[in-house]
Amino acid sequence: MELRPQIPAGALTDKWERHRAEIRLVNPANKLKHHIIVVGSGLAGASAAASLAELGYDVSCFCFQDSPRRAHSIAAQGGINAAKNYQNDGDSVFRLFYDTVKGGDFRSREANVYRLAQISVDIIDQCVAQGVPFAREYGGLLANRSFGGVQVSRTFYARGQTGQQLLLGAYQALSCQIAAGKVRMYPRTELLDVVVIDGRARGIVTRSLVDGTLATHTADAVVLATGGYANVYYLSTNAKGCNVTAIWRAHKRGAAFANPCFTQIHPTCIPVTGPHQSKLTLMSESLRNDGRIWVPRQRGDQRPPDQIPENERDYYLERLYPSFGNLAPRDIASRRAKEVCDEGRGVGPGGHGVYLDLRDAIRRLGRPVIAERYGNLFEMYQRITGENPYVVPMRIYPAPHYTMGGLWVDYNLMSTVEGLYAIGEANFSDHGANRLGASALMQGLADGYFVLPYTIGDYLAQAKLPKVDAGHAAARQTETEVAERTRRLLLVNGRRSVDTFHRELGRLMWDRCGMSRNAAGLKEAIQRICVLREEFWQDVYVGGRGEDLNQSLEHAGRVADFFEFAELMCHDALEREESCGCHFREEYQTPEGEAKRDDARFSHVAAWEFTGVGKAPVLHREPLAFEAVHLSQRSYK
Amino acid sequence: MKLTLHVWRQAGPSARGRFVRYDVPDGSPDMSFLELLDVLNQQLIARKEEPIAFDHDCREGICGACGMVINGRPHGPQRATTACQLHLRHFADGAEIWIEPWRARAFPIVKDLVVDRAAFDRIVQAGGFITARTGSAPEANSILVPKPAADLAMDAAACIGCGACVAACPNASAMLFVAAKVSHLGLLPQGQPERDARVMQLVAQMDAEGFGACSNHGECMAACPKEISIDFIARLNRDYIRGTFL
Numbered sequence: 107m108e109l110r111p112q113i114p115a116g117a118l119t120d121k122w123e124r125h126r127a128e129i130r131l132v133n134p135a136n137k138l139k140h141h142i143i144v145v146g147s148g149l150a151g152a153s154a155a156a157s158l159a160e161l162g163y164d165v166s167c168f169c170f171q172d173s174p175r176r177a178h179s180i181a182a183q184g185g186i187n188a189a190k191n192y193q194n195d196g197d198s199v200f201r202l203f204y205d206t207v208k209g210g211d212f213r214s215r216e217a218n219v220y221r222l223a224q225i226s227v228d229i230i231d232q233c234v235a236q237g238v239p240f241a242r243e244y245g246g247l248l249a250n251r252s253f254g255g256v257q258v259s260r261t262f263y264a265r266g267q268t269g270q271q272l273l274l275g276a277y278q279a280l281s282c283q284i285a286a287g288k289v290r291m292y293p294r295t296e297l298l299d300v301v302v303i304d305g306r307a308r309g310i311v312t313r314s315l316v317d318g319t320l321a322t323h324t325a326d327a328v329v330l331a332t333g334g335y336a337n338v339y340y341l342s343t344n345a346k347g348c349n350v351t352a353i354w355r356a357h358k359r360g361a362a363f364a365n366p367c368f369t370q371i372h373p374t375c376i377p378v379t380g381p382h383q384s385k386l387t388l389m390s391e392s393l394r395n396d397g398r399i400w401v402p403r404q405r406g407d408q409r410p411p412d413q414i415p416e417n418e419r420d421y422y423l424e425r426l427y428p429s430f431g432n433l434a435p436r437d438i439a440s441r442r443a444k445e446v447c448d449e450g451r452g453v454g455p456g457g458h459g460v461y462l463d464l465r466d467a468i469r470r471l472g473r474p475v476i477a478e479r480y481g482n483l484f485e486m487y488q489r490i491t492g493e494n495p496y497v498v499p500m501r502i503y504p505a506p507h508y509t510m511g512g513l514w515v516d517y518n519l520m521s522t523v524e525g526l527y528a529i530g531e532a533n534f535s536d537h538g539a540n541r542l543g544a545s546a547l548m549q550g551l552a553d554g555y556f557v558l559p560y561t562i563g564d565y566l567a568q569a570k571l572p573k574v575d576a577g578h579a580a581a582r583q584t585e586t587e588v589a590e591r592t593r594r595l596l597l598v599n600g601r602r603s604v605d606t607f608h609r610e611l612g613r614l615m616w617d618r619c620g621m622s623r624n625a626a627g628l629k630e631a632i633q634r635i636c637v638l639r640e641e642f643w644q645d646v647y648v649g650g651r652g653e654d655l656n657q658s659l660e661h662a663g664r665v666a667d668f669f670e671f672a673e674l675m676c677h678d679a680l681e682r683e684e685s686c687g688c689h690f691r692e693e694y695q696t697p698e699g700e701a702k703r704d705d706a707r708f709s710h711v712a713a714w715e716f717t718g719v720g721k722a723p724v725l726h727r728e729p730l731a732f733e734a735v736h737l738s739q740r741s742y743k
Numbered sequence: 744m745k746l747t748l749h750v751w752r753q754a755g756p757s758a759r760g761r762f763v764r765y766d767v768p769d770g771s772p773d774m775s776f777l778e779l780l781d782v783l784n785q786q787l788i789a790r791k792e793e794p795i796a797f798d799h800d801c802r803e804g805i806c807g808a809c810g811m812v813i814n815g816r817p818h819g820p821q822r823a824t825t826a827c828q829l830h831l832r833h834f835a836d837g838a839e840i841w842i843e844p845w846r847a848r849a850f851p852i853v854k855d856l857v858v859d860r861a862a863f864d865r866i867v868q869a870g871g872f873i874t875a876r877t878g879s880a881p882e883a884n885s886i887l888v889p890k891p892a893a894d895l896a897m898d899a900a901a902c903i904g905c906g907a908c909v910a911a912c913p914n915a916s917a918m919l920f921v922a923a924k925v926s927h928l929g930l931l932p933q934g935q936p937e938r939d940a941r942v943m944q945l946v947a948q949m950d951a952e953g954f955g956a957c958s959n960h961g962e963c964m965a966a967c968p969k970e971i972s973i974d975f976i977a978r979l980n981r982d983y984i985r986g987t988f989l
């Protein structure tokens with residue numbers, strides 16, 4: 107396996123422009139002859155499918171929900187970044203680029219991130235034209251807010267439902283193309299494998315979630331826009347269906363998996379209430395703009411928050427990071443929260459919580475202003491906890507939220523399998539070791555609207571693609587393997603439910619490969635995962651039939667993949683002997699407990715090659731070169 | 744908490760359905776309603792019985808996947824709350840709860856509590872969009888949108904497409920859903936060029952899907968987890984008349 111990043115020559119600022127000028131174009135008359143499969147209908151998938159269809163390609167789009175509008179992107183709350191500099195506060199393409207590279211702790215590719223910052227402005231134009239009801243100022247211009255650890259106001263938002271509105275924009279564009287007959291939409295259909303013929307991705311095998319029918323779809327290119335894998339932890343802020351299956355199966359067919367251990371733990375989520383907990387709910391971090399985070403100074407202080415006087419509170423982020431305070435990046439805010447809780451100063455049931463307190467802001471700005479800014483978030487909090495945040499400070503705790511790792515892709519977003527693309531959260535993306543708030547929506551839409559539709563043409567224009575259909579031997583073989591695996595899951599007929607296995611795996615990953623990691627813990631985790639995986643295949647009970655709507659079977663397939671993937675995640679975390687961004691290795695920290703990066707040894711992307719289940723994966727390194735930014739220790743003090 | 748559930752079980756679209764009684768001895772007030780079903784399903788699986796099928800994904804009240812009629816009310820008793828966000832603290836210990844799927848001709852039952860809402864997608868496909876090809880957009884701030892219009896458009900756009908409005912309506916009408924889309928786009932300057940055509944196309948598709956007519960019961964608004972106002976239906980009617988006479 108060889109990693110060819112395909113970064114165009116020339117100055118950073120001109121690379122994309124030049125690349126676009128040099129890219130081969132597909133003859134418009136031929137476009138309809140190219141069938142492209144897009145798996146996923148989130149921001150990345152829906153925008154790509156719609157844009158490709160507009161260009162004239164023949165597109166099929168798949169999602170596992172009953173409607174493309176329900177993809178997980180719908181849940182994004184806070185906003186989307188763009189370097190419009192509408193606030194005249196010194197923002198620019200370069201600054202957005204710089205913030206993203208620095209925020210990612212210098213583990214992303216300069217050229218990709220710069221392109222992302224350039225494209226960010228076009229995304230806003232596109233979304234406004236589609237009718238996305240972004241927040242406005244009284245003069246009718248677009249409003250902005252500052253978000254997630256940066257010092258300019260570059261975040262565009264639609265109340266607390268930005269993801270919903272952006273996704274509806276993309277979904278409507280997609281619907282327009284479906285109506286025009288240019289996209290065939292397959293909802294309630296799950297990808298279970300990728301068909302690779304002569305080294306190129308030529309199709310997928312799917313299972314209908316309604317009646318279990320397996321089908322092979324062939325194409326000239328396959329685009330995976332299947333989102334992130336934070337559900338490897340079981341409890342996360344992701345929707346229940348989020349999974350690693352599509353990219354994992356692609357990995358097993360030859361696509362390198364990059365930086366799997368880079369997983370983001372979000373600092374502001376509602377704490378766990380009990381063993382029944384099925385997911386965790388994010389409270390948008392925009393709350394950190396006006397909220398102050400604190401715990402009691404005293405261990406085990408059981409007094410209600412309003413009875414703890416000011417001088418007995420520890421506003422620990424403000425204390426430790428005077429210049430960024432409560433806006434310190436996510437990884438830092440999360441780790442510090444865990445630390446104060448581990449010290450026994452956590453609040454709420456079980457002591458796994460810290461206060462996020464808007465009292466001062468309510469006093470300063472008045473309740474109506476706070477209600478206008480955060481009303482729907484407050485309501486959501488109250489609905490879940492039964493507590494009124496206008497009166498009692500919210501309790502929050504970190505939770506798995508986003509995965510920076512994903513399929514390795516080159517500058518054209520193509521994986522190491524020719525003709526197989528990965529976009530959105532599914533690729534290893536532009537966020538390095540840590541993603542800044544409001545940047546995932548930006549990246550998903552950049553990939554889908556403005557990058558992939560060009561770069562895929564370059565491939566299609568030159569690749570020699572003999573006709574293949576579902577009868578091709580390799581396609582039939584793949585479909586047989588999928589059928590066999592499904593049959594095996596049903597046959598085990600053991601004693602434990604899929605859910606209990608998933609929970610146990612999740613707990614293990616959270617403890618050993620979560621917010622902080624160490625070599626001993628990771629090695630132990632790898633062993634335990636293997637044992638648990640064995641047990642899963644011997645003792646799981648799925649029930650029901652394959653030829654039916656069978657949610658237990660769907661879950662079983664996903665958990666089986668998580669079991670294989672979890673091992674890779676631990677290998678990656680073990681191999682990376684440094685702390686950077688969200689990856690905190692306890693062995694590598696400064697005396698003050700800050701992450702210690704090791705640029706000499708680890709300034710690279712770790713791209714893993716699959717060699718077999720339970721076999722040691724092979725590591726390939728893509729060195730990262732920094733020309734425009736100076737590698738500094740991140741400091742938010 | 745101890746709860747007694749009567750859940751609609753139906754093996755497939757053409758199978759006969761019926762209520763089945765289940766006792767859940769270990770509910771907790773902090774559980775969400777879907778977590779209650781999870782707990783029940785774990786019990787069923789332990790007994791090697793088939794778990795209850797129900798749609799869900801985000802569990803945050805935003806994807807619109809979940810939806811079931813709880814004690815006769817879509818999404819249950821709490822105002823502005825989806826089933827996934829409904830918590831058991833709103834039920835008394837020992838309560839008896841009846842759970843059934845959305846019932847509407849245009850939403851055929853797939854299995855248990857799962858229904859087919861593809862009709863909503865087809866309504867949007869009929870014209871619930873602004874045609875804006877990728878790459879053709881003007882600079883964003885060249886389009887001014889007065890704040891009140893943007894806010895009202897956002898109120899309408901908040902619809903999650905769950906179908907509770909249809910399930911609540913005695914006529915199984917989709918007027919609130921359609922009105923929300925028509926209003927969201929029709930309130931914005933970008934939506935003007937296609938405004939008249941859009942309303943006609945959406946209403947025609949709604950009728951073709953077999954949704955009933957609106958006779959102003961207002962049940963839809965009461966059931967809507969996003970509290971979409973029936974004022975939007977009045978707006979739709981105005982636009983429809985405008986579209987008819989143009």
Ligand SMILES: Cc1cc2nc3c(=O)[nH]c(=O)nc-3n(C[C@H](O)[C@H](O)[C@H](O)COP(=O)(O)OP(=O)(O)OC[C@H]3O[C@@H](n4cnc5c(N)ncnc54)[C@H](O)[C@@H]3O)c2cc1C
Nearest residue numbers: 146147148149150170179184185297333530531544546547
């Ligand atoms: C609660 C929450 C809030 C967030 N808030 C923000 C925010 O404010 N700003 C920001 O920038 N980012 C935010 N994020 C992150 C952001 O929402 C996601 O990273 C982004 O939406 C991912 O988009 P996507 O298109 O890559 O994937 P998704 O939206 O996850 O879509 C995945 C698609 O793939 C399909 N799929 C997956 N697997 C399969 C399969 N095997 N077969 C068939 N189909 C499959 C699914 O059906 C779905 O359509 C938030 C995330 C969460 C969880």
Ligand code: FES
Nearest residue numbers: 800802807809827
């Ligand atoms: S599961 Fe998404 S709205 Fe209830």
